[in-house]
Amino acid sequence: MKKIYSVLVENRSGVLCKVAGLFSRRCFNIESLAVGETEDTTVSRMTVVSSGDERTIEQIEKQLNKKIDVIKVKTFDEPASVSRELMLMKVKYNKNNRRDIMETCNIMHADIVDMSKNMFIIQICDVPERIRLFISMMKGVSIVELARTGTLALQKCLEAEEQ
Amino acid sequence: MIGADAIVKCLEAEGVDYVFGYPGVAICPFYNSILDSDIQTILIRTEQNAAHAASGLARVSGKVGVCAVTSGPGATNLITGIATAFADSIPLVCITGQVNSELLGSDVFQEADITGAAESFVKYSYLVKDAADIPQIFKEAFHLASTGRKGPVLIDVPIDVQNAPVGKFKYPDEVNMRTYKPTVKGNMAQIKKVIKELDKAKRPLICAGGGVLLSGAEGALRAFSKKHQIPVVSTMMGIGAMPTRHPMYFGMVGNNGKPYANRAMNESDLLLMVGARVADRAVNQPDVITENKVLVHIDVDPAEIGKNVGPAIPLVGDAKHIFEDMEKEASYSDYEEWVQTLTSYRDTMQPVRKPDPAYVDPAAFLTQLSEAMEEDAVYVADVGQNQIWSCGYHIVKNGRFLTTGGMGTMGYSIPAAMGAKLADKKRQVVAVCGDGSFQMSMMELATMRQFDVPVKIVVLKNNYLGMVRQYQHFTYKDNYSVVDLSGSPDLSKLSEAYGLRFMRLADMEGAQETIRAFLEKDESVLLECLIDPMDLV
Numbered sequence: 205m206k207k208i209y210s211v212l213v214e215n216r217s218g219v220l221c222k223v224a225g226l227f228s229r230r231c232f233n234i235e236s237l238a239v240g241e242t243e244d245t246t247v248s249r250m251t252v253v254s255s256g257d258e259r260t261i262e263q264i265e266k267q268l269n270k271k272i273d274v275i276k277v278k279t280f281d282e283p284a285s286v287s288r289e290l291m292l293m294k295v296k297y298n299k300n301n302r303r304d305i306m307e308t309c310n311i312m313h314a315d316i317v318d319m320s321k322n323m324f325i326i327q328i329c330d331v332p333e334r335i336r337l338f339i340s341m342m343k344g345v346s347i348v349e350l351a352r353t354g355t356l357a358l359q360k361c362l363e364a365e366e367q
Numbered sequence: 368m369i370g371a372d373a374i375v376k377c378l379e380a381e382g383v384d385y386v387f388g389y390p391g392v393a394i395c396p397f398y399n400s401i402l403d404s405d406i407q408t409i410l411i412r413t414e415q416n417a418a419h420a421a422s423g424l425a426r427v428s429g430k431v432g433v434c435a436v437t438s439g440p441g442a443t444n445l446i447t448g449i450a451t452a453f454a455d456s457i458p459l460v461c462i463t464g465q466v467n468s469e470l471l472g473s474d475v476f477q478e479a480d481i482t483g484a485a486e487s488f489v490k491y492s493y494l495v496k497d498a499a500d501i502p503q504i505f506k507e508a509f510h511l512a513s514t515g516r517k518g519p520v521l522i523d524v525p526i527d528v529q530n531a532p533v534g535k536f537k538y539p540d541e542v543n544m545r546t547y548k549p550t551v552k553g554n555m556a557q558i559k560k561v562i563k564e565l566d567k568a569k570r571p572l573i574c575a576g577g578g579v580l581l582s583g584a585e586g587a588l589r590a591f592s593k594k595h596q597i598p599v600v601s602t603m604m605g606i607g608a609m610p611t612r613h614p615m616y617f618g619m620v621g622n623n624g625k626p627y628a629n630r631a632m633n634e635s636d637l638l639l640m641v642g643a644r645v646a647d648r649a650v651n652q653p654d655v656i657t658e659n660k661v662l663v664h665i666d667v668d669p670a671e672i673g674k675n676v677g678p679a680i681p682l683v684g685d686a687k688h689i690f691e692d693m694e695k696e697a698s699y700s701d702y703e704e705w706v707q708t709l710t711s712y713r714d715t716m717q718p719v720r721k722p723d724p725a726y727v728d729p730a731a732f733l734t735q736l737s738e739a740m741e742e743d744a745v746y747v748a749d750v751g752q753n754q755i756w757s758c759g760y761h762i763v764k765n766g767r768f769l770t771t772g773g774m775g776t777m778g779y780s781i782p783a784a785m786g787a788k789l790a791d792k793k794r795q796v797v798a799v800c801g802d803g804s805f806q807m808s809m810m811e812l813a814t815m816r817q818f819d820v821p822v823k824i825v826v827l828k829n830n831y832l833g834m835v836r837q838y839q840h841f842t843y844k845d846n847y848s849v850v851d852l853s854g855s856p857d858l859s860k861l862s863e864a865y866g867l868r869f870m871r872l873a874d875m876e877g878a879q880e881t882i883r884a885f886l887e888k889d890e891s892v893l894l895e896c897l898i899d900p901m902d903l904v
Contacts (some may be wrong), residue, residue, distance in 0.1 A: 218483075218494075225487065229487045261742065263670065266669050266670035270668070270670050273545050273546060
């Protein structure tokens with residue numbers, strides 16, 4: 205079972221290490237992890253995507269709550285959230301595949317944000333599933349470097365209101 | 368005033384009487400400042416024992432135990448002690464010196480990333496970067512250590528922070544941490560559910576864990592059990608929550624427990640686990656205990672509930688509050704038949720031993736010893752066969768039984784007994800260890816002598832690491848590997864060297880007389896008991 209944990213933590217040094225350490229020490233899986241400051245600079249939000257059986261999923265939430273630096277934990281499913289991932293991909297192009305690459309970008313709503321005589325940097329911001337699709341579409345192209353943020357997610361407005 | 372003075376002021380404000388530790392350059396400002404205080408410093412002989420001694424003190428006094436050691440190896444040596452306290456939820460504040468904060472991360476002499484290294488064994492840790500934060504950090508640390516699920520808190524203080532000037536000292540009156548608000552009062556709706564189950568139950572049973580003692584709920588448990596005639600068993604950490612010979616107490620459960628205690632667990636139809644983790648040694652197959660019974664799990668730490676077993680009724684809260692709240696709604700039914708059944712199990716299912724008369728029988732000896740001990744005595748069991756015999760045959764009257772059940776750290780008994788004695792000098796304190804565990808802490812005989820801490824020590828000597836030997840006997844068909852303790856010192860000479868009275872008991876003849884002489888004066892004595900090397904627990 206896959207779950208998204210949206211964790212508000214004190215914005216202090218060492219907190220990322222404490223939370224990540226908790227996952228490794230208790231053998232919980234991390235599929236992706238994204239961290240950044242919130243509107244309140246003393247608070248950071250960690251978005252962790254993890255999976256496991258029912259007991260593990262409950263334990264992850266409880267163990268997170270137990271950490272002194274954790275302010276609040278929200279656990280939700282992917283469909284109950286708006287989730288996005290940002291990816292930057294540096295590719296080599298030549299005159300034969302230049303048009304194909306641009307067309308794929310166009311279809312997938314990806315942008316070319318930097319270029320040289322033989323390289324592009326492509327930016328795409330989408331749900332994780334479409335990011336995976338885009339990577340598979342680009343498999344035939346020579347990918348030089350690739351960077352992903354990991355999933356960012358917030359619970360959907362209505363879901364949050366119902367709670 | 369400098370940072371180090373502020374630390375001492377914080378400890379005074381918290382009512383600390385003793386600091387156990389070992390100095391080194393990085394903690395010297397603190398040890399210089401503490402000279403001006405009434406707080407007594409105890410120079411332990413190795414850092415691990417500073418944490419154990421603080422643990423013994425904390426468990427008997429109900430206060431937070433404090434230790435202070437230097438950076439690098441001093442700090443890393445402390446880790447086993449911290450981990451031991453963490454596993455048993457003992458409240459400690461551990462102060463470590465650290466190298467100059469400008470040099471942090473550059474691997475200078477005696478630098479160790481102690482907050483990183485100890486992360487999974489502490490309730491929380493601080494690295495103090497500004498001396499002005501000291502009062503707030505210490506206030507929080509003592510609060511964290513002693514509330515909710517108790518445990519060790521580490522404070523790492525670089526030497527320049529200890530030496531930094533600070534303004535006027537003001538200790539905060541209260542703690543306000545937005546991330547930490549432990550639930551101690553149980554949810555009334557859940558409590559009512561438990562009461563409903565008690566009304567329905569025919570065979571209810573309470574399994575008391577260490578949490579009962581940590582919350583000071585022994586009195587409430589005893590009263591509750593007596594009034595409603597609900598039988599009680601305990602885990603290893605819960606020994607002493609009930610007096611051993613209380614009619615409603617039916618022994619320790621688990622692999623090494625009493626057969627009648629395990630039978631009570633199996634046959635109960637309603638089981639209240641109170642302040643117990645449901646860990647492997649107490650409950651071998653956690654899923655089984657939910658099969659034929661309603662399981663109620665009461666714990667102050669929500670993460671313990673559902674970790675090893677999924678209860679029918681989870682109840683988060685402090686044991687003492689919960690027993691009190693249950694009393695408000697009490698009615699329940701008549702469990703007389705169940706109590707009679709368990710009593711007959713207890714009468715008929717006592718394990719039978721066939722000791723070799725050429726040696727001291729640890730079972731008979733420890734029972735005789737505890738009968739001769741004072742009513743409120745503190746008994747500290749080490750780890751190994753001695754621990755299992757202690758659990759099985761020590762009779763708790765109105766005193767305490769201390770041991771490390773979670774981590775099972777050999778060498779715990781002597782330093783913990785010292786801490787216990789310092790916590791209450793009027794009480795008789797006896798440490799029982801084997802010849803393996805004794806040698807892990809025997810350097811503390813010097814500390815006992817230096818600070819005049821009269822602890823009674825029993826060494827059950829069999830020239831083996833008995834518990835491992837026993838395991839190899841069963842698992843590896845007597846292929847013994849690395850368990851022979853030949854080369855151990857002559858304990859009579861060792862005692863003489865440390866200025867201790869020494870006694871030896873070779874068999875059970877004269878045991879009563881030896882025990883009387885061993886206990887009679889409030890002074891340190893080492894009693895060596897020669898036990899059968901091939902004995903099994």
